[in-house]
Amino acid sequence: MSYLDNIKTFVRVYELGNMSAAARDQRISPAVASSRISQLEEYLSVRLFQRTTRMLNATEQGRIFYVGACRILEAIEEAEAEVNNVTQTPRGSLYVAAPLGVGRRLIAPGVPFFKEQYPKIDVRMRLSDRKLDMTAEGLDVSFFLGVPEDSNLRIRKIADCQRVLCAAPRYLSERGHPSSGADLAGKAHDCLNLRYPGAPEFQWPLQTEDGVQRFTVSGPFESDDGDVLTGWALDGHGIILKPVFEIAEHLKSGALVPVLEDTPPIPIQMACLYTHRRRQDPKTRLFIDFMADRINETLSNTMRGL
Numbered sequence: 001m002s003y004l005d006n007i008k009t010f011v012r013v014y015e016l017g018n019m020s021a022a023a024r025d026q027r028i029s030p031a032v033a034s035s036r037i038s039q040l041e042e043y044l045s046v047r048l049f050q051r052t053t054r055m056l057n058a059t060e061q062g063r064i065f066y067v068g069a070c071r072i073l074e075a076i077e078e079a080e081a082e083v084n085n086v087t088q089t090p091r092g093s094l095y096v097a098a099p100l101g102v103g104r105r106l107i108a109p110g111v112p113f114f115k116e117q118y119p120k121i122d123v124r125m126r127l128s129d130r131k132l133d134m135t136a137e138g139l140d141v142s143f144f145l146g147v148p149e150d151s152n153l154r155i156r157k158i159a160d161c162q163r164v165l166c167a168a169p170r171y172l173s174e175r176g177h178p179s180s181g182a183d184l185a186g187k188a189h190d191c192l193n194l195r196y197p198g199a200p201e202f203q204w205p206l207q208t209e210d211g212v213q214r215f216t217v218s219g220p221f222e223s224d225d226g227d228v229l230t231g232w233a234l235d236g237h238g239i240i241l242k243p244v245f246e247i248a249e250h251l252k253s254g255a256l257v258p259v260l261e262d263t264p265p266i267p268i269q270m271a272c273l274y275t276h277r278r279r280q281d282p283k284t285r286l287f288i289d290f291m292a293d294r295i296n297e298t299l300s301n302t303m304r305g306l
């Protein structure tokens with residue numbers, strides 16, 4: 001095994017705090033991961049981790065070595081990036097994350113076309129409506145809707161996505177149309193929320209005559225999968241707040257009907273996060289540029305088609 005492989009495994013074990021998780025991330029067995037750490041410790045003649053049956057904690061030497069190891073890996077990445085820039089043949093695997101709706105409707109359809117242009121870049125996608133830790137997940141690019149909390153990463157805004165409040169005709173015939181945001185915050189209507197463990201109370205921001213007002217809403221159903229919420233809305237179980245691109249087909253068919261069109265939801269930002277490096281990996285830049293153009297075109301076509 002190469003010394004570089006040992007360093008890479010050490011960095012992921014340090015960051016994840018778990019040998020098995022690091023092994024999965026590196027696509028090796030836990031036994032191989034453990035062997036690489038042991039080889040590194042033997043070579044350095046120090047103990048990098050204190051191991052117990054339940055815990056794995058870095059030693060002082062391990063913490064010092066981690067800082068230097070990150071510099072080594074970053075230098076290698078920058079050297080590879082420069083080579084790729086010179087040869088114009090970017091290559092390697094790119095690890096990409098996105099929310100389910102964004103990934104399925106905007107990112108995944110473009111991946112084969114990106115691959116046609118850059119055949120030596122392999123795209124590995126991770127779709128989830130939960131917040132992901134880019135470092136822990138080993139991600140290069142993470143697309144998202146909203147405002148990010150992690151200031152240690154770079155952000156690139158891609159577009160403002162129009163949103164809509166809507167419900168099925170069946171629901172509206174039984175419960176009536178809401179007349180204001182206050183109706184949503186009360187008990188007159190059921191609101192279907194995208195929620196995950198640890199999420200705060202959900203608020204829907206609407207553009208009113210008095211400016212943006214936020215209404216705290218609730219309902220009988222919640223899910224951490226946006227498509228599940230759409231299914232519930234189609235079945236007549238409540239009102240949803242959705243980006244137009246996610247439900248355009250249902251708006252066109254009349255399966256979902258907009259409500260409160262005089263006080264629409266404010267648009268939501270679509271952007272991506274990527275790792276802060278002195279010299280950006282060209283395959284990351286190429287993928288972001290490619291997807292940004294494609295997403296903006298798709299969003300424009302969607303709005304024109306309504």
